[in-house]
Amino acid sequence: MMKYTQRKIKNNFMKFLLFFLTLFAVIPLAIIFFHVIRSGFGALNYSFLTSLPAPIGQPGGGIANALIGSFTMIALASLISIPVGIFGGTFLSEYPQGKLSSSFSFVVDLMTSIPSIVIGLYIYAMIVVPMKGFSAYAGALALALLMFPIVVKSTEEILKLLPQNIREAGLALGIPRWRVILSIVLKGSIPSLTTGVLLSIARISGETAPLLLTAFGNQYWADGLNQPTASLTVQIYNYAISPYQEWHQQAWAGAFILLMTVFIFNLIARGILVKSQKDS
Amino acid sequence: MNTNKILTIDQLSAGFGQAEIVKKISMAISTHEIAALIGPSGCGKSTFLRCLNRLHEENSEAWVNGEVNLEGKNIYQEGIDPVHVRSQIGMVFQKPNPFPSMSIFENVAAGLTIRGIKKRAYVSQVVEKSLRQAALWDEVKDKLKSPGTSLSGGQQQRLCIARALAINPPVILMDEPTSALDPISTSKIEELLLQLKKEVTIVIVTHNMQQAARISDQTSFFLMGELIETNNTKQFFTNPDDIRSENYISGRFG
Ligand SMILES: Nc1ncnc2c1ncn2[C@@H]1O[C@H](COP(=O)(O)OP(=O)(O)OP(=O)(O)O)[C@@H](O)[C@H]1O
Ligand SMILES: [Mg+2]
Numbered sequence: 001m002m003k004y005t006q007r008k009i010k011n012n013f014m015k016f017l018l019f020f021l022t023l024f025a026v027i028p029l030a031i032i033f034f035h036v037i038r039s040g041f042g043a044l045n046y047s048f049l050t051s052l053p054a055p056i057g058q059p060g061g062g063i064a065n066a067l068i069g070s071f072t073m074i075a076l077a078s079l080i081s082i083p084v085g086i087f088g089g090t091f092l093s094e095y096p097q098g099k100l101s102s103s104f105s106f107v108v109d110l111m112t113s114i115p116s117i118v119i120g121l122y123i124y125a126m127i128v129v130p131m132k133g134f135s136a137y138a139g140a141l142a143l144a145l146l147m148f149p150i151v152v153k154s155t156e157e158i159l160k161l162l163p164q165n166i167r168e169a170g171l172a173l174g175i176p177r178w179r180v181i182l183s184i185v186l187k188g189s190i191p192s193l194t195t196g197v198l199l200s201i202a203r204i205s206g207e208t209a210p211l212l213l214t215a216f217g218n219q220y221w222a223d224g225l226n227q228p229t230a231s232l233t234v235q236i237y238n239y240a241i242s243p244y245q246e247w248h249q250q251a252w253a254g255a256f257i258l259l260m261t262v263f264i265f266n267l268i269a270r271g272i273l274v275k276s277q278k279d280s
Numbered sequence: 281m282n283t284n285k286i287l288t289i290d291q292l293s294a295g296f297g298q299a300e301i302v303k304k305i306s307m308a309i310s311t312h313e314i315a316a317l318i319g320p321s322g323c324g325k326s327t328f329l330r331c332l333n334r335l336h337e338e339n340s341e342a343w344v345n346g347e348v349n350l351e352g353k354n355i356y357q358e359g360i361d362p363v364h365v366r367s368q369i370g371m372v373f374q375k376p377n378p379f380p381s382m383s384i385f386e387n388v389a390a391g392l393t394i395r396g397i398k399k400r401a402y403v404s405q406v407v408e409k410s411l412r413q414a415a416l417w418d419e420v421k422d423k424l425k426s427p428g429t430s431l432s433g434g435q436q437q438r439l440c441i442a443r444a445l446a447i448n449p450p451v452i453l454m455d456e457p458t459s460a461l462d463p464i465s466t467s468k469i470e471e472l473l474l475q476l477k478k479e480v481t482i483v484i485v486t487h488n489m490q491q492a493a494r495i496s497d498q499t500s501f502f503l504m505g506e507l508i509e510t511n512n513t514k515q516f517f518t519n520p521d522d523i524r525s526e527n528y529i530s531g532r533f534g
Contacts, residue, residue, distance in 0.1 A: 097340050165377045169440070172335055173391035173447060174367025183394045188380035276381070 033259070040256025043249040049257075053219050053235065059246045063254055065221050066235035069136065073215060073231060074205055076140035081147035082197055086186075088148075089155025094181050111149040119145050120210030128214055136222060136229040139215030147204045154196030158189050191276030198269035202262045208233035232258055286311040286451060286481045287332065292346035294324075294331050296339065301327045303505040304346070309498070311450075314473060314482045316492035316513065319502030320528070325485045328502070329453050332483065333369040334362035350451065367395075370444035370452040370480075375460050376436035378428030378443075384420050387428040387439055391447040406446050413479070414442035415472045434465025438472065445480070452476075454484040458491065470495050489529060493517045501525045 047062055054061025092105055123142040128134055162185055170180035186193070208231075211217075216228040217238060232254055239251035287309040294302040301324045309315045317325045330336040331344055334355060347354045355365045378387050386393070388407045397403065407424075411417040416438040420431070428439055437457060444452055454473075458466040473482055473495055486492050492499050492513065499516040501508045501524075509522045520526050 162380065163375075163377065165373050165375060166379060168335060168338070169371075169373060169377045169379070169443075170390075170394075171338060171363075172333060172366055172371035173394075173443070174363055174365075175391070175394050176363050177338075179394055184379050184390070188382065190381060 036252065036255050036259050039249075039252035040254075040259075043253035044256060048250070048253055052221070053230075053238075053250075055219075056242075057244065061250065063230075063232060063235050063250070063257070065218060066230040066232045066254070067257075069139075069215065069218070069222065069229040070205065070232040072225070073136050073140040073143055073211070073229065074201060076136070076225075077143035077147055077204065078197075078201060080140075080144040081151050081200075085148050085151025085200075086155050086193065086197075088152040090159060090181060090186065092152065092156040093159035094185065108149045108152045111145070112153065116142075116146055116207055117209040117213070120213035123210070124213045131226070133226070134214060134216035134228040136215055136225040136227070139211050139229060139231065142210040142214045143204050143207060146207060146210065147200050150200040150203060151197060154200065155193060158192045158196055159185055161192075162189060191272050195269040195273045198265050198272075202265040202269070205262060205265075206233060206258065208237055212237070284311050285309065286351060287483070288347075288349045288352075289332070290347040290349070292328070292331060292344070292348060294327055294336055294342070294344045294346075296341040296343075301505050302331065305507045307500055307507060307510045309451075309481060309483060311481055312477055312479075313497040314477050314484060314495055315498045315500065316496035317483065317485045317500050317502060318487070318489060318492050318528075319508075321487075323502045324505040325502050326455050329455055329483065329485055332451075332453055333371055334365045335371065337362065367391075367447055368449050368451070370447065370449040372437070372440050372444055372452065372454040372457045374456040376433055376440055378431070378436050378439055380429060382428055383425045384428050384431070384439060385424040388442045388446050390443060407442075410442040410446040411439075413445050413476065414438045415468065415475070416442055432465070434461050434468060437461060437465070437469060441469075441472070441476075445476075449480065451481045451483065454482060456485050456487060459487060466491075489517075501528060503528075 047060065049062060049067070050064050051060070051062035052065055053063070088104065088108070092101055092108075095101055120142050123138050123145070127138045127141060131138070166188070167180055167185060170184045171177065175183070211231045211234050215231055215234070217234040218228045218230040222229040236251050236254040236258065239247045239254060242248070285308040289305060289307050289309075292302060292305045293300060303324075305328060317329065319325055327336060332348055336342050336344060344356065347356060349355070350365075350368060354360075355369075379390055382390065385407055388410050389403050392398075392403055392406060408417065408421075411420060416435060419435060420426075420439075428436065431439060437460075441452075441457075458469050461469070470491065473484070476482065484492075484496065496513045498510060499513045500510040501516070501520075501522070503524060509516065509520060509525045511521060511525075516525065517529060520529065
């Protein structure tokens with residue numbers, strides 16, 4: 001009886017500790033969240049979303065070109081990194097033996113740990129300098145390089161969670177291995193792969209430094225993908241470092257938009273995951 | 281060659297790397313019979329079974345020697361495509377493993393549709409027939425679109441049997457198909473196997489000696505990679521030829 005009471009006390013103590021630690025992690029998040037909402041939401045209005053940045057020192061102005069620029073570059077980056085990344089992750093998960101696989105895995109791990117500013121610098125040297133100018137292409141390429149290893153790793157981990165005997169069941173039906181991978185392994189993992197992809201998009205949409213070095217930014221609409229291009233993050237940065245109170249407001253409003261976008265992506269990603277787990 | 285022997289195995293050895301797990305096994309399995317493989321854990325039953333549909337070689341360390349003749353043709357002959365062999369010899373695994381994110385219908389149809397047979401009417405007809413054969417039709421006919429994984433364990437296993445039946449193989453291999461199931465689901469599957477053997481030949485690995493005695497026509501006893509005895513099941517359990525078989529069934533080891 002004594003033992004039972006003791007165990008209960010210990011149990012409750014651990015519960016309390018875990019609750020406390022969780023709170024410790026959640027509080028800063030909540031503070032940031034509410035601060036951004038409070039400072040950003042007020043400055044938000046229709047013309048902020050639809051107009052170009054105002055000339056220096058003038059009030060008003062918006063982030064229309066930055067929104068479109070960010071969207072374009074993230075979409076371009078996704079177009080490259082999602083298919084290639086899923087392909088690479090599938091290769092790592094389904095053909096883990098062999099030199100090629102282990103060296104590829106090593107390269108991907110290295111890429112994950114390269115600071116984003118270094119990637120920006122690299123694209124600056126390899127693309128921006130020879131092309132004699134900042135561009136959306138260069139920005140998208142920098143984002144793609146950041147996104148690629150994330151997609152590879154998440155794909156690899158997701159596919160490895162699938163029990164081996166699912167693959168064997170496919171092979172045992174007289175289905176060739178590549179078809180098993182395509183029609184059973186990948187198809188069966190679509191919900192979790194979607195989650196992984198959405199999270200990787202959310203992850204790169206906050207990047208600023210590499211865009212500063214590659215797409216640079218633009219006060220006006222870009223005349224094409226080979227022109228310097230505004231992005232939400234760089235625009236937030238420009239607004240924030242300005243000496244004008246009014247522009248600081250704009251920075252908060254931009255931050256609010258960015259935070260909400262990332263938040264919604266995360267929510268959708270999580271929703272898909274929960275739904276797919278419920279179904280199975 | 282005896283024509284009612286659908287499978288004849290000749291001097292089959294197999295293993296991983298240096299290890300020889302299956303040692304020079306020869307035996308024959310009759311058409312429309314249930315052949316049980318029994319023996320202590322680790323004696324190589326699964327490895328042997330997986331040699332019969334060339335699934336063993338999917339492991340990068342694996343090797344195989346000897347012959348397995350299906351209807352008189354050696355499936356290990358040069359030039360024979362293992363993918364083709366597997367379409368003729370079905371397999372059911374220990375843990376029910378329906379394909380994820382696929383409906384009940386899609387699971388049963390997978391062997392056809394993924395290999396390019398897509399004619400709607402034909403596929404539906406095969407799915408219904410296979411589910412009926414697997415004694416699952418009545419339980420699922422109103423929810424063919426629900427996920428295969430939403431079924432109970434025993435139903436999932438019958439779904440896997442239906443999936444294997446759908447490509448109409450003359451032989452089905454089963455590796456402890458009921459060891460993860462409750463007694464009621466187990467007896468349902470045993471009944472089902474007795475029905476199925478009118479149409480397919482079944483090779484079943486089991487740890488349950490009562491099960492082997494109840495449903496099989498022929499029992500083979502493995503010990504450390506060797507085949508100790510293959511015998512008519514009744515004979516095997518009442519009056520085995522080998523003293524080691526007798527020791528095993530009377531529970532003296534294993
Ligand atoms: N992938 C592998 N690599 C190396 N050795 C293996 C591998 N798989 C199985 N073995 C070895 O082969 C031997 C036989 O295994 P097998 O699975 O065929 O036995 P089993 O008779 O089916 O046992 P159980 O009744 O427990 O299922 C075991 O000693 C095992 O360690
Ligand atoms: Mg086994």
